[in-house]
Amino acid sequence: MSVKFGIIGGGVMGEALLSRLVSQKIYQPTEIIVGEKSPERRNYLAHQYGVSVTDNNQIVTQVSVLLLAIKPQVFTTVAAELASPLAKSTPLVISILAGVSLSQLEKVFPQVPVIRAMPNTPATVGVGMTAISLGAQAGDRDKQIAQQLFTAVGEVVEVPETLMDAVTGLSGSGPAYVALLVEALSDGGVAAGLPRAIATQLALQTVRGTVQLLQETQMHPAELKDRVTSPGGTTIAGVAELERAGFRAGLIAAVKAAAVRSQELGTRD
Ligand SMILES: NC(=O)C1=CN([C@@H]2O[C@H](COP(=O)(O)OP(=O)(O)OC[C@H]3O[C@@H](n4cnc5c(N)ncnc54)[C@H](OP(=O)(O)O)[C@@H]3O)[C@@H](O)[C@H]2O)C=CC1
Numbered sequence: 001m002s003v004k005f006g007i008i009g010g011g012v013m014g015e016a017l018l019s020r021l022v023s024q025k026i027y028q029p030t031e032i033i034v035g036e037k038s039p040e041r042r043n044y045l046a047h048q049y050g051v052s053v054t055d056n057n058q059i060v061t062q063v064s065v066l067l068l069a070i071k072p073q074v075f076t077t078v079a080a081e082l083a084s085p086l087a088k089s090t091p092l093v094i095s096i097l098a099g100v101s102l103s104q105l106e107k108v109f110p111q112v113p114v115i116r117a118m119p120n121t122p123a124t125v126g127v128g129m130t131a132i133s134l135g136a137q138a139g140d141r142d143k144q145i146a147q148q149l150f151t152a153v154g155e156v157v158e159v160p161e162t163l164m165d166a167v168t169g170l171s172g173s174g175p176a177y178v179a180l181l182v183e184a185l186s187d188g189g190v191a192a193g194l195p196r197a198i199a200t201q202l203a204l205q206t207v208r209g210t211v212q213l214l215q216e217t218q219m220h221p222a223e224l225k226d227r228v229t230s231p232g233g234t235t236i237a238g239v240a241e242l243e244r245a246g247f248r249a250g251l252i253a254a255v256k257a258a259a260v261r262s263q264e265l266g267t268r269d
């Protein structure tokens with residue numbers, strides 16, 4: 001890619017994308033400019049990745065693609081800073097803000113092509129999952145740029161914007177649910193007598209192996225569960241406890257609650 005790339009908000013997700021884009025040489029550090037409020041983060045990002053860090057309004061006129069990675073709660077403030085320079089130059093704006101809709105983006109950045117995206121933190125290691133929805137002004141070239149960008153950090157799917165809150169509840173927030181699962185499995189191993197390091201190794205590899213098995217064989221998850229549960233055996237004893245504790249209902253409710261929260265974040269202003 002030869003376009004200059006700007007990131008507004010160099011926090012967890014801004015850095016997750018930045019680190020992978022640099023390590024995979026999708027962009028040279030000299031092609032990336034970051035706008036970040038925290039002085040500590042500014043120094044850290046400049047030293048760690050060799051990128052330029054500057055004020056938000058200076059970035060806009062220098063880049064062809066602008067990634068918004070600030071929190072939804074500060075969107076209105078940051079949008080007010082960016083609106084005027086964005087009216088003079090029209091880079092593609094890609095927002096990863098939970099809840100903030102294409103119509104909100106298009107209202108504050110009229111005439112600018114915008115794309116709403118929802119990536120997730122495994123993007124850091126190249127196995128992210130990103131959904132994208134295109135705004136009215138975004139054309140094929142813009143879509144191609146977004147697809148190239150997020151393909152560099154994992155898989156990409158295009159969805160109608162009406163599904164974006166659900167995407168956020170599942171794959172956007174999902175790494176936290178899976179991290180809780182791994183931690184709890186490890187705790188269970190420790191409770192059953194395993195040393196912590198071995199318990200965590202077993203938990204991680206079991207989750208990883210199960211995911212790979214399901215992906216490679218395209219087996220339905222219920223079939224894999226049936227294959228593991230021997231009649232009168234250990235697994236059905238464990239599964240019965242999970243059902244008693246409401247494990248599946250809990251996960252379904254978690255995804256729905258996160259989707260509802262995404263909707264709420266988008267209706268703040
Ligand atoms: N974390 C995740 O897994 C995912 C997050 N997202 C979305 O990404 C966005 C960022 O989330 P996340 O990275 O977790 O949040 P962070 O708080 O880690 O990152 C946001 C960064 O923006 C900085 N910031 C605040 N105000 C400004 C400003 N005016 N100009 C420039 N930078 C500013 C913050 O500094 P300070 O801390 O000093 O305020 C912070 O470093 C959110 O909209 C979220 O919905 C999407 C997918 C996954």
Ligand SMILES: O=C(O)[C@@H]1CCC=N1
Nearest residue numbers: 098168171172173174
């Ligand atoms: O928790 C959040 O609001 C963000 C959006 C998806 C993941 N993290």
